[in-house]
Amino acid sequence: MKIKEVMKMILSIARDVLTAFVGFSGGLAVGTGFVAFLSVIGIIPRLTQITKTISKLRAFERSVLLGSLFGCWISLRDTVLYLPNIFLVIIGGISGIFIGMLAAALTEVLNVFPILAKRVGIQKKIVYLLMAIALGKVFGSLFHWIYFVP
Amino acid sequence: MLGSSGGDGLKKVLYIKLLNRRRVVENSIVCLGDVAKIRGNGINVNQLDEIIIHQIQKSDGSHVIIDILDIVPLIEEVEPEMSIEIVGVTMCILEIIPLKKNENKLFFWFVWILLFVGSSLAIIYFHEDVSMQKVQQRIHYMITGNYSRKPLLFQVPYSLGLGIGMVLFFNHWFKKRLNEEPSPLEVEMFQYQRSLDEFMMINENKRSDEDDLKHRT
Secondary structure (H helix, E strand, O other), X not given: XXXXXXXXXXXXXXXXXXXXXXXXXXXXXXXXXXXXHHHHHOHHHHHHHHHOOHHHHHHHHHHHHHHHHHHHHHHHOOOOOOXXXXXXXXXXXXXXXXXXXXXXXXXXXXXXXXXXXXXXOOOOOHHHXXXXXXXXXXXXXXXXXXXXXX | OOOOOOOOOOXXXXXXXXXXXXXXXXXXXXXXXXXXXXXXXXXOXXXXXOOEEEEOOHHHXXXXXXXXXXXXXXXXXXXXXXXXXXXXXXXXXXXXXXXXXXXXXXXXXXXXXXXXXXXXXXHHHHHHHOOHHHHHHHXXXXXXXOOOOOOHHHHHHHHHHHHHHHHHHHOEEOOEEOOOOOXXXXXXXXXXXXXXXXXXXXXXXXXXXXXXXXXXX
């Protein structure tokens, strides 16, 4: 009887260890993929270039790391912060800027433009085409949230 | 390299640097001064600048490639007693601009609307693809503690931020630049142009090689 219980315990420990191992390796893969994605997309260099804060690159690295860990935690747990509504506006705006930079940085956008400008032959007016894309994104997004979703 | 340390040591040396690319108007005459920078001592540089290199014709198409080896004999005709030092690239691309501009307003606006509608649709696809509505409902709940079916208070600032982020990245707000550095788009345009130039140069080489072969056989 006792041996059976010990066997059961060992088995359950082994199962837990295996689960933890699978979870850990999954996290490792996703984490490396996420960092690789961020580096390829080149948002951080662009931001440091605009704000002239290249010397603080390490701090930004940590910020991304802590941010992903924070996102991990609150999306996997049921944390509720009970903050006033103004935080919605601030966080919404900030996440919009980030996604906007992401959309702009996606290499498809960058690779399409030079070719488009050449084909159409309007290299001087390329800024207006840029604006078409940016405004189109804003319009599409507002349209989606206000009218499109049921 | 061509300069020999001959007798008097006062041999005339001409330094010539070809420009990478140059835009010229249709039917114009291209002089040496248009495609190259020339320096040298004891040489009449102005006279050399006037040497006619090419007359643009209809058959040239949109681009002409000037090779340094085509230029050297022309210089030697004017100034035979001199060694030529070549600095920089060996080919110059002439981009021919048509006299009458066929810029079509309608065409431009078509592209503008195409991009506008296309990018709106693309962002809707993206939002649906990553189930953003659900995530934002959850974020709304996490922050405030109450559920909202349409968390517009989060979503409208998000949408505006989307535009700001794109403008920040491209460093442009219509004609106004946000700072002096080149934007990623300009760098990308430059790189694309350079690849095109390189392609043209190599293809031009191939073509002249084929011509040589034909002449020999």
